[in-house]
Amino acid sequence: MKMVRFFLGLDVGKSEIVATLMDDEEKELFRGSFKNQLAGFREMMKAVTGVTLNLAKEYQIYAGMEATGTYYLKLVKFLYKKVDGVTPYVINPNKVKKYMEYRGSRTKTDLQDSRIIAMCIRDGVENGLFRPWFPSR
Secondary structure, eight states: OOEEEEEEEEEEOOSSEEEOOOOOOOOEEEEEEEEHHHHHHHHHHHHHHHHHHHOOSSSEEEEEEEOOOTTTTHHHHHHHHTTTEEEEEEHHHHHHHHHHHHHTOOOOOHHHHHHHHHHHHHHHTTOOOOOOOOOOO
C-alpha cells in the first residue's frame, strides 16, 4: 500500500489557529479555525485525521507554521510529542512571504496564509528545502 502525503498549513495567532489541509495535488481537503490551546489542538487534529483516514490507511502529514513570536511553540511541541504520523516544520516568515510573492498571491488573510503555508511546505518537502522541527536541547 502506498504512503499518502498530506500538507497542513497552520496560521498561528495569539488566540486562534487557522488550518488548511491539502493533498499532493494542492487540492484543499479541509479548513477550519481552532483555539490556540490544548483543547483546540486536539479538536484540530481529530478533524484533520478524520479527513486523512477517510482517504488513506497509511499517510504522513507534514504540518507547517511560521516562527512568529511565541504563539506557535505550544502547538509545535504538541504535534511533535503527541501526534503520530505528523512531522512539524517551523518556517521563517520571510520564506513564506517570498513564496507568496512567487505564487502571485496578493491577499493577506489568515485563511490565505494557511493555504500558502501548506503549499510552501509541500514544495519545501518535495525539494528538501526545509528540515523537520525538533526540540532544542
